[in-house]
Amino acid sequence: MKPKLELGAQNISEYEEGSYTGEVAASMIKNLAKYVIVGHSERRRYFHETDAVDAKKMQLALAHSLKPILCVGEDKQARSDGHAKQVVLDQLNTSLAQVSSDDLKDVLIAYEPVWAIGSGNFANPSMVEEMVGLIRDTLAQRYGRMASMYVRVIYGGSVESENAKTYLSLFGINGLLVGGASLNYKKFAAIVQASAPDTRN
Numbered sequence: 242m243k244p245k246l247e248l249g250a251q252n253i254s255e256y257e258e259g260s261y262t263g264e265v266a267a268s269m270i271k272n273l274a275k276y277v278i279v280g281h282s283e284r285r286r287y288f289h290e291t292d293a294v295d296a297k298k299m300q301l302a303l304a305h306s307l308k309p310i311l312c313v314g315e316d317k318q319a320r321s322d323g324h325a326k327q328v329v330l331d332q333l334n335t336s337l338a339q340v341s342s343d344d345l346k347d348v349l350i351a352y353e354p355v356w357a358i359g360s361g362n363f364a365n366p367s368m369v370e371e372m373v374g375l376i377r378d379t380l381a382q383r384y385g386r387m388a389s390m391y392v393r394v395i396y397g398g399s400v401e402s403e404n405a406k407t408y409l410s411l412f413g414i415n416g417l418l419v420g421g422a423s424l425n426y427k428k429f430a431a432i433v434q435a436s437a438p439d440t441r442n
Contacts, residue, residue, distance in 0.1 A: 249276030249310070252284060255297040267298075267305040277302050280312045280336060282355045292335035300339045303347060310349045310418065311336055312397070313376070317356035325354075326375055333379050342384045349393045350376055351418045357398030359421050364398055366407055373413040402431035409436055 250273075254264035270277070279302065280295040295311070302309040313332040315325035329352070340348060352372050357364045373394050380389035396408045397418030408414060417436065422428040 247276065248274040249278065250274045250307075251278050251281070253277050253279075253298055253302060253307070255294050255301070257301060267301045267307055271305040271307055274307065276308045276310055276349070278312060278351075279309045280332065282312065282314060282316075282353060282358060286355075292332050295332075295336040296338050299336055299348075303340065303344045308347045308349060310351050310395070312351045312353050312418075314353040314355050314398070320354065320356060325372070329372060329375060330379060333376065334383075337383065342388050345380070345384050345388050346391055349395060349416075350380075351395045351397050352376060353397040353418065360399060362399060363404055364396075366411055369396055369408065370411045370413065373411065377413055400432060402428065402435040405432045405435045 250265070250270050252265070253267045253270065254261055256264065256266065257268070258266060267277070277298075279298045280290070280292075284290045299309050299311065311333075313329045313336075315328040319325050319328045333350075337348075352369065354364050354369075354372075356362060373396070376394055377389050377392070380392055383389075393415040394413055395416040395418050396411075396414050397420060400408065400417050400419045401422055405417060408417060417432070419429065419432060422432060
């Protein structure tokens with residue numbers, strides 16, 4: 242029976258091994274967690290991680306049988322300047338550079354518009370659907386339409402119980418990456434409840 246709860250890590254080192262105090266290698270967590278977040282906007286912003294670094298982390302995660310959750314998304318400036326799509330395309334193409342078609346089945350893509358994370362500024366559902374469509378089209382071009390269909394694409398960015406079901410109902414969305422609300426068990430429980438399938442006849 243498949244477990245209902247599985248553990249994930251928030252980050253891994255870009256290095257396989259060596260003297261990097263404070264870093265946690267993929268080999269150190271592979272027996273503890275199933276998933277690992279790669280490319281979160283806070284890692285990019287505060288730790289100056291680049292798409293090239295994320296490409297290394299993707300490769301290491303997959304080599305150690307971890308399922309990477311690759312975060313992509315534009316900031317407020319890129320959105321207002323009309324460059325949102327190009328930013329996401331660049332993040333995808335560089336971060337997935339070493340990911341093979343066989344590996345793709347173990348990859349999750351999280352679309353997280355940076356300007357919506359923890360801000361209370363909810364992304365318009367139609368805009369999210371458009372960006373998710375872009376992600377899936379890009380995957381189809383790189384790996385083929387059939388391979389792209391099996392990739393789980395999830396959404397993150399000020400997810401709350403009030404909007405969870407709306408985002409989950411969008412075409413191409415397979416789940417949610419919950420941030421700040423997950424730190425409050427009552428809020429997180431409300432999101433889980435709101436996301437549950439309606440079994441009423």
